[in-house]
Amino acid sequence: MFADLSTEVAGLRLENPLMLASGILDENGYSMLRVLRSGASAAVTKSIGEEERNGYRPPVVHPLQSGMLNAIGLANPGIEEYGHEIEIARRAGKPIIGSIFAPDEAGFSRLAERMQSFGVSAIELNLSCPHVKGVGSEVGSDPVLVKRVVQAVKSVSSVPVFAKLSPNVTDLVEIARAASDADGLVLINTVRAMAVDIRARRPVLSNGFGGLSGPSIKPVGIRCVYEVRKAMDIPIVGVGGISGFEDVVEYIMVGSDAVQIGTALWRNGPGIFSSILCELEKFMEEEGYRGIGEMKGVALQ
Structure with missing residues (x-):
């Protein structure tokens, strides 16, 4: 028996459940193309704003035993300079999902319209960057603003819209319900965190704190998907700490339709996609699962 690894998220057909997360190896079209040809079923672009943004001064990344701490500051070339990168990535013949950020619904709407003009297959709303004032978790922690942003983007979008939410909120289910007009949710973004250089006697990142990613946040991501899936019937893409098929x-067992992989590429390179897919197919055959759908949500019983 051969297991069927294909899945569908909000009408988006994927050849397997593994997507490239926003922020890792998606600075340009060629790096996304490389990851897509290495086995990823789709790629999410880095988060793009209306204007060029330099981000924070170095150091902006700090490796940890349990993952990675970063505060890039949403550095990006601006929407008008990024269309060419999407054009290159689309050569793989797989879905490209455009990630966008803005301080309000008007900015999100303009960005969504422009992203669609580049031929993306879906839009991901970054409502949850934990370290950028005004366009990060401040947007994603206000249920009224979340609802307005999602509704505004849906009104101008002809492709699926996903809302990426933060674990750094008091009530994630409340925020998820506010985003329920989206076609799906992406859970989760990085966890707000900090580390100190004890020799220099100061934070290791120039911004002071940043976002923690990698294996240490996987239990948080699993819990968040579980809580939201128990409360709502909406497509979910799980992300946070994925480095192996397990x-x-x-x-998937707590209700994700697909997943995104990011930090693990930093340690293992794009080959991690084919490696995980091989082990995932083997596991499914051994356990008698004929398709991804048969595994979805079994831990919710």
Whole structure:
């Protein structure tokens, strides 16, 4: 028996459940193309704003035993300079999902319209960057603003719209319900965190604090998907700390339709996609699962 690894998220057909997360190896079209040809079923672009943004001064990344701490500051070339990168990435013949950020619904709407003109297959709303004032978790922690942003983007979008939410909120289910007009949710973004250089006697990142990603946040991501899936029937893409097939299975068993992989590429390179897919297919055959759908949500019983 051969297991069927294909899945569908909000009408988006994927050849397997593994997507490239926003922020890792998606600075340009060629790096996305490389990851897509290495086995990823789709790629999410880095988060793009209306204007060029330099981000924070170095150091902006700090490796940890349990993952990675970063505060890039949403550095990006601006929407008008990024269309060419999407054009290159689309050569793989797989879905490209455009990630966008803005301080309000008007900015999100303008960005969504422009992203669609580049031929993306879906839009991801970054409502949850934990370290940028005005366009990060401040947007994603206000249920009224979340609802307005999602509704505004949906009104101008002809492709699926996904809302990426933060674990750094008091009530994630409340925020998820506010985003329920989206076609799907992406859970989760990085966890707000900090580390100190004890020799220099100061934070390791120039911004002071940043976002923690990698294996240490996987239990948080699993819990968030579980809570939202128990409360709502909406497509979910799970993300946070995935580095092996077991992690993928966990996310699917608590209700994810697909997953995104980011930090693990930093340690293992694009080959991690084919490696995980091989082990995932083997696991499914051994356990008698004929398709991804048969695993989805089994831990919710």
